[in-house]
Amino acid sequence: MGLITIDEGKCTRCGFCARACPAGIISMGDGFPETIEKIEKGCITCGHCVAVCPTAALNHSRMMPQECAQLSPGWRLTPSQVEQLIKGRRSVRNFRTEPIEAQVIADLLEIVRYAPTGMNSQNVSWKAVLDEQEVQALSLAVIQWLGSVGDDFPYSVKGILKALEMGRDPILRKAPALMIAHGTADDPLSFASATIALATLDLAALPFGLGTCWAGFLTMAAASSCEVATALGLPPGHRMYGGMMIGYPAFEYARIPTRNPARVTWG
Numbered sequence: 001m002g003l004i005t006i007d008e009g010k011c012t013r014c015g016f017c018a019r020a021c022p023a024g025i026i027s028m029g030d031g032f033p034e035t036i037e038k039i040e041k042g043c044i045t046c047g048h049c050v051a052v053c054p055t056a057a058l059n060h061s062r063m064m065p066q067e068c069a070q071l072s073p074g075w076r077l078t079p080s081q082v083e084q085l086i087k088g089r090r091s092v093r094n095f096r097t098e099p100i101e102a103q104v105i106a107d108l109l110e111i112v113r114y115a116p117t118g119m120n121s122q123n124v125s126w127k128a129v130l131d132e133q134e135v136q137a138l139s140l141a142v143i144q145w146l147g148s149v150g151d152d153f154p155y156s157v158k159g160i161l162k163a164l165e166m167g168r169d170p171i172l173r174k175a176p177a178l179m180i181a182h183g184t185a186d187d188p189l190s191f192a193s194a195t196i197a198l199a200t201l202d203l204a205a206l207p208f209g210l211g212t213c214w215a216g217f218l219t220m221a222a223a224s225s226c227e228v229a230t231a232l233g234l235p236p237g238h239r240m241y242g243g244m245m246i247g248y249p250a251f252e253y254a255r256i257p258t259r260n261p262a263r264v265t266w267g
């Protein structure tokens with residue numbers, strides 16, 4: 001069987017599949033869509049050829065139309081709904097002690113796994129730390145590392161240590177859970193893909209009633225300290241690309257804080 005097969009009874013020869021293929025593998029010629037055999041191996045299995053076909057006439061050997069959910073007509077949110085979602089999201093640093101069920105994280109990742117990845121690699125791995133004690137242990141490992149970094153550090157280590165003395169957790173904010181995006185360093189786009197996945201998680205968490213905060217200190221520490229990297233317990237050869245505290249917010253925000261105007265040059 002070839003890479004694609006066409007149901008000629010259904011195909012309208014609209015050519016959308018050929019135009020949508022990012023690798024230019026599909027040609028229309030004079031008849032029905034067909035792949036250009038010599039460059040078939042450039043297929044990144046993005047499924048655009050299957051997803052764009054209005055009559056479900058195109059089968060990809062690795063993706064059938066029946067496996068691809070039909071989009072409902074009203075799937076696009078209005079600009080004002082998106083504006084509220086993006087402007088209403090806040091970094092949450094005060095969590096209820098309530099743990100997050102693993103199923104909730106699984107439901108969230110079921111959405112997040114559709115975030116774009118470089119070359120459709122889909123190579124972002126996650127570690128879900130759902131035990132508050134384990135999150136605290138990582139905070140302490142970061143604080144130990146901070147004690148050794150000296151004055152070069154761009155943030156006030158003194159302030160962080162002071163907050164710790166006062167019983168606060170300035171690193172992981174006593175979050176009940178933590179999501180770590182990780183992967184191997186062999187793909188130069190892994191970092192971007194993982195960051196996009198985290199940003200998607202950040203927004204996707206909102207309708208679940210969850211709040212998040214980027215774990216920047218932990219990410220910096222994991223990149224600089226063997227002890228912190230080891231404490232993460234990632235698979236051999238994997239590195240942390242970013243992390244996110246996650247939990248049920250202790251309180252809600254009533255207003256949207258102001259932000260700088262977009263910095264843009266029109267050229």
Ligand SMILES: Cc1cc2nc3c(=O)[nH]c(=O)nc-3n(C[C@H](O)[C@H](O)[C@H](O)COP(=O)(O)O)c2cc1C
Nearest residue numbers: 089090091092093170171173213214215216217218
């Ligand atoms: C890459 C990155 C790392 C961050 N790291 C931390 C962190 O370690 N701890 C923290 O409390 N907030 C962290 N933040 C949250 C920022 O401080 C926050 O996004 C910013 O103050 C704006 O607030 P908002 O997210 O509510 O709009 C981080 C944000 C980003 C984008």
